[in-house]
Amino acid sequence: MIQCKTxxxxxxxGHSLKRKEDxxxxxxxxxxxxxxxxxxxxxxxxxxxxxxxxxxxxxxIEEALKVPGVVAVVTGRDLEKYNLHWMPxxxxxxxxxxxxxxxxxxxxxxxAVIATTKxxxxxxxxxxxxxYEPMKPVIDPFKALDPSAPVLRNDKPGKTDNHIxxxxxxxxxxxxxxxxxxxxxxxxxxxxxxxxxxxIETCGCVxxxxxxxxxxxMYMTTQAPHAxxxxxxxxxxxxxxxxxKVRVIAPDIGGGFGGKVPVYPGYVIAxxxxxxxxxxxxxxxxxxxxxxxxxxxxxxxITAEMAGTKDGKILGTRFKILADHGYTDASANPxxxxxxxxxxxxxxxxxxxxxxxxxxxxxxxxxxxxxxxxSFRVTExxxxxxxxxxxxxxxxxxxxxxxxxQNFIKKEDFPWKSPTGWIYDSGDYHAGLEKAMKxxxxxxxxREQAEKRAxxxxxxxxxxxxxxxxxxxxxxxxxxxxxxxFDSAEIRVHPTGKAIARFGTKSQGQGHETTYxxxxxxxxxxxxxxxAIEEGDTxxxxxxxxxxxxxxxxxxxxxxxxxxxxxxxxxxxIAAYLLEVSEDDLEWEPGKFSVxxxxxxxxxxxxxxxxxxxxxxxxxxxxxxxxxxxxxxxxTFPSGAYICVVDIDRETCEIKVRRFVAIDDCGNIINPMIVxxxxxxxxxxxxxxxxxxxxxxxxxxxILNGTFMDYxxxxxxxxxxxxxxxTVTPSPHHPIGAKGVGESPTVGAPPxxxxxxxxxxxxxxxxxxxxxxxxxxIFKALKEKQVF
Ligand code: CDP
Numbered sequence: 001m002i003q004c005k006t007x008x009x010x011x012x013x014g015h016s017l018k019r020k021e022d023x024x025x026x027x028x029x030x031x032x033x034x035x036x037x038x039x040x041x042x043x044x045x046x047x048x049x050x051x052x053x054x055x056x057x058x059x060x061i062e063e064a065l066k067v068p069g070v071v072a073v074v075t076g077r078d079l080e081k082y083n084l085h086w087m088p089x090x091x092x093x094x095x096x097x098x099x100x101x102x103x104x105x106x107x108x109x110x111x112a113v114i115a116t117t118k119x120x121x122x123x124x125x126x127x128x129x130x131x132y133e134p135m136k137p138v139i140d141p142f143k144a145l146d147p148s149a150p151v152l153r154n155d156k157p158g159k160t161d162n163h164i165x166x167x168x169x170x171x172x173x174x175x176x177x178x179x180x181x182x183x184x185x186x187x188x189x190x191x192x193x194x195x196x197x198x199x200i201e202t203c204g205c206v207x208x209x210x211x212x213x214x215x216x217x218m219y220m221t222t223q224a225p226h227a228x229x230x231x232x233x234x235x236x237x238x239x240x241x242x243x244x245k246v247r248v249i250a251p252d253i254g255g256g257f258g259g260k261v262p263v264y265p266g267y268v269i270a271x272x273x274x275x276x277x278x279x280x281x282x283x284x285x286x287x288x289x290x291x292x293x294x295x296x297x298x299x300x301x302i303t304a305e306m307a308g309t310k311d312g313k314i315l316g317t318r319f320k321i322l323a324d325h326g327y328t329d330a331s332a333n334p335x336x337x338x339x340x341x342x343x344x345x346x347x348x349x350x351x352x353x354x355x356x357x358x359x360x361x362x363x364x365x366x367x368x369x370x371x372x373x374x375s376f377r378v379t380e381x382x383x384x385x386x387x388x389x390x391x392x393x394x395x396x397x398x399x400x401x402x403x404x405x406q407n408f409i410k411k412e413d414f415p416w417k418s419p420t421g422w423i424y425d426s427g428d429y430h431a432g433l434e435k436a437m438k439x440x441x442x443x444x445x446x447r448e449q450a451e452k453r454a455x456x457x458x459x460x461x462x463x464x465x466x467x468x469x470x471x472x473x474x475x476x477x478x479x480x481x482x483x484x485x486f487d488s489a490e491i492r493v494h495p496t497g498k499a500i501a502r503f504g505t506k507s508q509g510q511g512h513e514t515t516y517x518x519x520x521x522x523x524x525x526x527x528x529x530x531x532a533i534e535e536g537d538t539x540x541x542x543x544x545x546x547x548x549x550x551x552x553x554x555x556x557x558x559x560x561x562x563x564x565x566x567x568x569x570x571x572x573x574i575a576a577y578l579l580e581v582s583e584d585d586l587e588w589e590p591g592k593f594s595v596x597x598x599x600x601x602x603x604x605x606x607x608x609x610x611x612x613x614x615x616x617x618x619x620x621x622x623x624x625x626x627x628x629x630x631x632x633x634x635x636t637f638p639s640g641a642y643i644c645v646v647d648i649d650r651e652t653c654e655i656k657v658r659r660f661v662a663i664d665d666c667g668n669i670i671n672p673m674i675v676x677x678x679x680x681x682x683x684x685x686x687x688x689x690x691x692x693x694x695x696x697x698x699x700x701x702x703i704l705n706g707t708f709m710d711y712x713x714x715x716x717x718x719x720x721x722x723x724x725x726x727t728v729t730p731s732p733h734h735p736i737g738a739k740g741v742g743e744s745p746t747v748g749a750p751p752x753x754x755x756x757x758x759x760x761x762x763x764x765x766x767x768x769x770x771x772x773x774x775x776x777x778i779f780k781a782l783k784e785k786q787v788f
């Protein structure tokens with residue numbers, strides 16, 4: 001086992017602070033939305049469609065209204081009166097809050113039942129009956145493009161097909177020419193399956209509209225409270241909910257992974273009902289609703305091609321994608337990037353020719369395309385490049401490690417401009433792979449594999465050497481609904497030298513309470529345990545775009561350092577005044593300023609802060625507070641070298657992941673223990689789509705695995721023992737040299753596992769299998785090759 005250790009733990013803390021009890025926001029016992037209990041609170045449950053595509057003829061609510069405790073049933077027609085039956089998606093598409101005429105996917109919200117208890121609301125839900133006229137749905141995204149397919153979004157004037165948008169990047173002509181002339185060209189058709197974030201807690205809210213003060217407090221499971229408040233004001237400003245009258249509070253949200261970025265209809269209905277009846281309304285979805293109706297992730301059909309030379313030089317790539325968005329494009333992407341950061345798909349390799357193109361389509365499936373622990377489609381990009389690189393190595397008969405070493409961008413070539421225009425900030429890919437190969441004893445493994453192959457045993461070794469792109473983002477390119485993707489920190493240091501710092505991000509278990517405090521401690525010399533960290537309340541925190549896509553460290557982490565540095569500048573001025581010397585005569589060591597050459601003359605940060613309130617220089621503003629809105633000059637480009645070893649039982653096709661070594665490079669590490677935790681969790685969420693998870697629909701649009709009984713989320717039982725380590729290549733533009741890390745393992749693990757399995761099966765002529773790779777898929781592939 002490689003130990004995750006670093007000689008440099010920023011802020012001097014190699015351990016995690018105890019999670020601070022924070023019951024400030026919740027008037028109940030716990031700290032989750034479901035714990036919020038307010039006087040007179042009503043409960044909401046949602047009637048959902050059994051059909052994937054159907055006309056609504058009539059919604060029968062009379063029986064439901066007879067259920068004791070039921071106070072109202074809300075339909076799309078009710079919301080239509082207030083023009084609240086549609087809402088914008090984060091990709092500027094439109095989504096129904098409740099339908100007035102047609103349902104577009106199975107499990108879509110059809111009506112909401114409001115009652116005095118949650119049991120009455122559920123009984124009321126069961127008592128609502130709906131008369132539908134089912135229609136033939138469009139489920140296959142390829143068939144959705146057929147001119148004979150029904151036009152699903154006929155609510156859009158002039159829409160004549162199911163095509164949403166076309167995106168392209170790169171040089172088509174040059175790439176096509178290369179593929180015509182190159183010595184070696186390989187091609188694979190891949191599907192990155194539709195999956196679900198399946199966070200521990202489902203989505204929910206308590207909408208608390210106070211009629212007297214015309215004010216809405218929204219307790220809600222959101223990763224981006226400020227952006228949500230703005231969206232609420234945009235959607236409901238016309239009925240009086242303007243932004244200053246809305247407070248969004250995100251308490252402990254029970255995991256997010258990108259799935260708690262969008263606005264779901266349940267939130268909007270709860271707000272509308274609370275607004276109309278003047279009482280708090282709670283809505284918390286159950287597990288099946290969460291799995292079946294909330295935003296999905298992935299669902300990219302990719303044709304990946306690579307061109308190169310017979311001796312292993314990669315010359316170019318070509319990617320053609322079909323993106324299935326369900327009935328609306330509800331992705332959570334930055335506006336200018338409909339395919340997110342897919343254009344990082346050129347990978348860690350030095351070549352200059354690529355062309356990528358994507359068409360997005362509507363189908364009768366739930367909407368979404370969220371960045372599930374992924375910087376907006378990086379998972380899809382990394383899978384495509386890492387799989388096709390292995391395919392290329394197989395074609396030319398070279399070891400995939402050698403092909404990677406031969407083609408890596410060299411560390412001295414950073415900053416490096418990719419063929420799609422990204423400026424990779426820093427990296428040392430050779431060092432990462434060398435470390436991983438050493439840890440796993442690569443040569444010995446290949447020798448063992450050769451022996452096993454000779455005996456007919458199935459053993460595979462898979463590599464993934466990925467480059468990530470996180471930290472959205474520089475405001476010149478990155479916005480969501482027009483709001484630039486900066487992030488913020490505000491630090492207030494009290495007279496006694498203890499501080500509170502507030503952020504526009506929102507931790508969902510990543511430990512911001514610990515790491516942000518460490519950054520400030522490192523910069524100001526105030527002990528981390530004396531710094532309270534607060535996020536998730538729009539009334540108190542400075543505006544920010546929230547936490548997803550591993551952006552918190554690159555943006556808000558940087559803002560924390562910059563705000564602390566503003567305070568250190570002020571501290572220098574006060575120290576100079578107190579010590580009666582010039583500012584230039586002072587030197588800083590964490591926690592105090594002392595006079596150069598006379599170290600006994602010094603002032604601690606606590607003395608300086610006290611003076612800021614009691615004895616500050618005349619003409620200087622009193623107090624000790626600073627705010628910083630950080631607009632990153634570039635994204636950060638973490639990387640990783642992962643090696644997976646699998647054994648496959650030739651009789652049962654059972655796959656055993658024998659070893660998994662993950663060497664990550666996220667620049668300077670703030671807290672090694674938290675980073676290790678992030679990597680362990682992320683790897684488990686990487687093995688999930690590689691071997692287990694996929695949302696499956698039949699031809700009628702019925703979801704076939706809409707519960708945890710048949711949608712297997714891996715647990716400790718399925719997870720191998722992860723072996724982790726790191727290399728450190730600081731980001732040159734980040735104030736503390738850190739890059740994001742949260743999603744790297746989720747992004748990097750699937751191709752390592754897929755490559756290992758295909759490697760094990762390659763002697764039989766198998767060159768590709770789509771994830772999730774199950775024993776049955778292996779059995780079928782081997783049978784096709786007449787192994788059985
Ligand atoms: O945006 P999110 O918090 O999900 O992702 P992140 O920026 O990658 O950070 C995840 C956690 O790892 C945070 O607590 C970070 O402060 C911590 N981290 C770290 O300790 N060192 C790094 N170089 C990067 C992240």
